Amino acid sequence: MGRIYSVEDIFMKAYKQADYHVNGHGPRNLQVLKDAIEDLNGELESDMYGRGKVIEEFEEKMAGVLGKEAAVFFPSGTMAQQIALRIWCDEKELKTVAYHPLCHIEIHEEDGLKELHHIMPILLADVHRVITLDDVMNIKEEVACILLELPQREIGGQLPDYHTLEEISAYCREKGILLHLDGARLFEVLPYYKKSAQEVCALFDSVYISVYKGIGGIAGAVLAGSREFTEKSKVWKRRHGGDLISLYPYILSADYYFDQHIHKMNQYYEEAKELAEFYNHCSGITTLPKVPVSNMFHVHIEARKEDMEAILAPLYEETGIGLTGHVRENGENGSSFEVSLGDLYSRVPKNRLKEAFAKLDEKMQSR
Incomplete structure (x- = not known):
């Protein structure tokens, strides 16, 4: 039958x-990688445990694009973002952060932030809309960091207007609250804002971007911020097992497709x-x-x-x-x-x- x-x-x-x-x-499919490396010299040395020309040049390039002092390549955004929030919580000696109820960390990561780092979230805004300045100002609990996702994927990619971002950033700096950007699709929202990546990222203390969504690489993420912040993130990257012996297939494809698609x-x-x-x-x-x-x-x-x-x-x-x-x-x-x-x-x-x-x-x- x-x-x-x-x-x-x-x-x-x-x-x-x-x-x-x-x-x-x-x-x-495999053509994604084949196209990315087709014209490269086969003698190019790979990165080794987070060091080497391949990874360091790409990290420097991304730091410049994002307008931050330094950047670190991660094998996944899940790893990068949990580490960013852990660093800010340690700095503030406070295990509480705030983000949208449909944040990736909240609904797609099996409670990794809570189970691995013992960080508890406060959920801001209604599930059907983006976070506003009022939501931030009305937080009753003390928080180390607020995460904003641009755009908010689970509600169709909605965005706060740029003035709201500026207001939230100014309020957080006044109150000593760190502000982290989940910018998995950061480059995709820049035409709407009519701003550069540097201008948007200047509103945030740390920034994560994906290199496989709109950019079109194989996998991976970049975490950017001050040099002190990124050096701490490298330690946590090693603790999370993120320093694979080599990450060059991801890095080379990210670099190639960034240049192909960013414009x-x-x-x-x-x-x-x-x-x-x-x-x-x-x-x-x-x-x-x-x-x-x-x-x-x-x-x-x-x-x-x-x-x-x-x-x-x-x-x-x-x-x-x-x-x-x-x-x-x-x-x-x-x-x-x-x-x-x-x-x-x-x-x-x-x-x-x-x-x-x-x-x-x-x-x-x-x-």
């Missing part, structure tokens, strides 16, 4: 076989606004935010996950356009998915994209 395929199986197969995909930079962030932002408009013209579909403030947003649908997959699978087969490969339940009768634009969107023929959305609207109306 042959295998019985589920709606999700059929949906995923149709997505993979589509001629064009709208999200991201492309498949995360395209405004393009991705403008394309995200265009794509969101296509979605918002479809019956029963809205985006959050309605007008994106970065290259990412969430799509909310008035249809269950299985029903939406049943709509999208034949749409992909008919049009050759793969809109998303992941739909999730969102409430009892709704579903949603995340959009994050990179190089692939500009390769989709506009006439075929418009045709796909016209058909999607028809299918949504005829449910």
